[in-house]
Amino acid sequence: MAEGLGRRERKKQQTRRTLIETAARLFNERGYDATGVADVAEAADVTKRTFFLHFPTKEDVLLSDGPARVELALRVIDERAPQAPPREVLAEAIHAMIADTASRELPNGMAALRARLMVDSPAVQARVLRAVFTAQARIAEALRAAYPETLDRATAASVVGAAVGAVCAAAMASLQDGDAPEATSEAMRQAAAIALHAFDALGEESR
Structure with missing residues (x-):
């Protein structure tokens, strides 16, 4: 069980890091105001719900x-x-x-x-x-x-x-x-x- 929890936590942290890296790339490429949460989620291959599980707002990614x-x-x-x-x-x-x-x-x-x-x-x-x-x-x-x-x-x-x-x-x-x-x-x-x-x-x- 502990090992399973460890894997889930690692996956959660990896998803969070992917969202951060994807958001940073899109903000640089498209501009901050022109990039929405949906854009970041799509590029990171996750749902908007997953994004909001990690970050309350777009600003929080920064x-x-x-x-x-x-x-x-x-x-x-x-x-x-x-x-x-x-x-x-x-x-x-x-x-x-x-x-x-x-x-x-x-x-x-x-x-x-x-x-x-x-x-x-x-x-x-x-x-x-x-x-x-x-x-x-x-x-x-x-x-x-x-x-x-x-x-x-x-x-x-x-x-x-x-x-x-x-x-x-x-x-x-x-x-x-x-x-x-x-x-x-x-x-x-x-x-x-x-x-x-x-x-x-x-x-x-x-x-």
Whole structure:
């Protein structure tokens, strides 16, 4: 039974990946607005119902790896080493998210596509900004809960917002310049290093 469940899960994940890759290809070939859910489902050889089992909306395909990336950051915070300072933990969480982006969405072009659509499509822009805001809020709350004596809600929101915002902005600029994946990854890492200096104003205990 466990083996059967494993096969079903693998098939589910493969279908999801096929939908993502197919959508990315069609968005690039036909344009985002000109490509509907039915087009993606047909090209992926699945039903529209199958598409909606994986993604609530067309915009969600563009953010397909985002939720798992946030969970990765939350896990880093939750599994932090004893006595690890918050700056160090946040840095590890941010770098884990950058590494995940570099391994998934930079090579397949999804990050570049999303960056372009952020400029061209108001619907995509609104959806991405909402996702980023939600991610920042979840990470900030997890960090605050991990260090209640050091960080209050506003401070946690400030430092996480600075780091996530800087990384996203650097990625957007690099992708819009047409940089190679390695250069975009480096731009994100440099942005994180700059933003994490926000912790310096909190005192030695926070570093």
